[in-house]
Amino acid sequence: MHVTKAARPGVPMPIRNLSLATPFVVLALVIAGFTLTPVWIQRHSAQVREPAFAALASSVRDLGELVEVRTQLHRAIVARAEDGDAGDQEGALRDLRAAFTRYAAAQSAPPAQLAAALGRFERDAPGTDAREARRSAERLGTLLMDELAAGTRRAGAASGRLEEIRSRSLRLVNALNLLWASLALVGGLVAAVLVRRHQRVVERLRLVEQTRASELEQFAGRVAHDILSPLASVSPGLQVLSRKLDGDSAAHRAVAAIRRSLDRVSMIVDELLRFARSGAQPVPGERADISRVLESARDDLAPDAEQRGVTLQFEAAPQVEVACGEGAMLVVIHNLVRNAIKYIGDGPRRLVVTRAVVAAQSVRLSVQDSGPGLPAGMEQAVFAPYVRAPGTHAPGIGLGLATVKRIVESRRGRVGVWSDPRKGATFWVDLPLARRV
Template sequence: MIERLPSILLSLFAAFFAAIASFVISAAYAERRAAESDAAATSLAENAAPSIMHLAAARAELRHTQALLSDLVNKAVLGRPLDRHELDQARDNLSRSLDAYLGMPVYPGELKQWQTVAQELGKLGLDVDRVLSLVASGHPDEANKLMDDALRADFDSTSEAVMASIELNARQARLMAIEIAANRVRSRQIALVLNTASVTFALLAFAAAAVQVRRHVRQLWRQGVLLERRADELEQFAGRVAHDVLSPLGAAALALDLALGRCVEGEPARKSIERGRRAILRVKRVTDGLLEFARAGARPEPGARAEVHPVIDDLMVELVPVAVELGAELRVEPFAPCAVAASPGVLTSILGNLIRNALKYLGDAAVCRVVIRALDARDAVRIEVEDTGPGIPPAMEQMVFEPHVRAQSARVPGLGLGLATVKRLAEAHGGRVGLRTVVGEGSLFWFELPRASTEAAHASDVWSFPASVDTPDGAMR
């Protein structure tokens, strides 16, 4: 036994050495990988993300500058007073965003890409100054021609160069994210191997490995619980929104029903109460339609169907009085019965946004008129809303359906979300939107939705409308 003691001690020493070596190697490897991950995460948070943010702000200011410059040239052509303050401020904001971006560390290839951006910016600045010089010297037509020819291309090429820089930073961000994920995977694999080896040599290594595994399991469990809780909250959000919106409407509808029951036939207040009830029902239909749309994962419910005639009739009840107050004519041209593959609430939201937008921006037109048409477009139904308003500047035509985009000369309040909602709903239902406009003559907004199939015809039974619709005197249907 005594003779075996040195060999046992040697074995124990070897086991403990192996366990300690495994632990040290595992810790050192994990620390090195953690340092690499920390460096990648720091670069992601302090370089790639801020660079993308500054470049995105610069790109937005670039388009803002383009819109302001176009508006300035248009005013010069029309002989209106000029004010360069907002344009100069936009150019200053563009310079500040680019200066902030240049203060960030550079990634491989980023300096070369910036040289391209700088060249495009230099060319753009010279052409902008030429346009401003022509406007200041009383040659607006030449400035407008330069704006339409060279300067539009300058803005586009500069925007593309800035976008290329954004994509370069985004690629670096993706690479760093992949590196972080790979480091985590490799760290876990190596740690598992080394900890398993240490368990075979000593209970201490096994205990250390067990502690580490339990720690990782707890962390993953907490993350799983948190993700599950957030998913449940998001799933319940749509229901809470519908409840919060519809509960007050239910109380209002009940109050109107009680008031209607106390009114005798022919009493003036009865018509107003009935109009209020119809407005509440219309809001409920819109809310239900949008709620169904959201719950369906931004896709229309299978078999969704909306008859176009009843939706337009219902909107006219609400909007004809608004048009009369504005001194405008709201008219629907006759059309054959048709139905679209969308819920009535969604169709009400799309068409209501376009009609309200047309009425809102009629302005001081000599003839204030909004005309609604429903046309056959083969497998789709095309609905047009044409107004006699001031029209939309050419520089804004491609941007009016984007969120928060409004004309610089807009004098009515708004958030610039109505047309963006129209586009999103139409495209999500397999349709499309468009615009034709002439400055000083008016605009025609249109959208197309797929024609509803005959199998979905039974869905229209859920809609009921009054047999007749009262409209103010002089309003045309």
């Protein structure tokens, strides 16, 4: 239906929006990185530290058990040296064997040398040969000291491993924080550049829109001036014709209808002139009865619709006033309905429905047609000046919908369109209700 003219050259809109959003995505990732890095480092370090912690705990436990074995060995030696009761010596040997059993149970490989030395000491200690008993005790004590030294080295290695893990984790945290900070700096600089570039583009577009609006207002003024001159000569001619038709009531009714239409055309022309002179700014306190305006528009537009074979339907309108002049409302309705009639296509069902619905603080006026609808993505472009359907032979230069948008938005209203290839297009405007006086 209403297809925009060729797009401006430049970067496609999706790519431009993506490039504008990229630095902000980077900043979001940086923030997520700063937030998640400590959590990840903590979990990673815990996984790496777990074996070292286990080794350290095992070494400390083994050292404790070895110290207990050595303590019990000292008791057994003292009990034999004092030549005490045989029961005391047997008890000391049992405690020594129990301490060694606990230590051996915790080892992955049985301590064979310690077991052999302990067995020899248990055999020689109760005997009468003090020299053999002493050699057995020294042998067991030396092995215990060697085992204690090995356990101390294992504990030291585990502790060193933990310190290495802590240092490496700290270096990793610092490196990642530096990376995130660098990305944040780069992202911030790119964002600043893109935002400034976007602001310049927006400013250029604003200037273009202002220029187009000015051109639109100047064009409306020229058109209104060109129409006003012929109208000035038509009205006296109607008066002369009316005097010469005495007694012909049908002719008088036709002349009266023509005069009413001319009055509405004059109102529209006056509104276009005022639109051009005031820069589309509304007159303070202006108001229009929406029901009366729609009725006038229906009388004006019905002949054109009938000539084109289009059924024109105006639903009953509410008795409310909108904050918009009657001439401006006629301009809006005429443009919307004529636009629907012009582009309705050649389908079997050719219907244009106009309705007005009251909301809380506004009135929504909609014009729905049964045509082919709009191409996808063109809902905003159709309201730009000089938009025309490519290849269309319908008369016009593409300023109707732009004029509608300019008039409605200057009254703090809104314009829009819904489109469905199966149901046609529905153009709508929202205008605020007039304040009660």
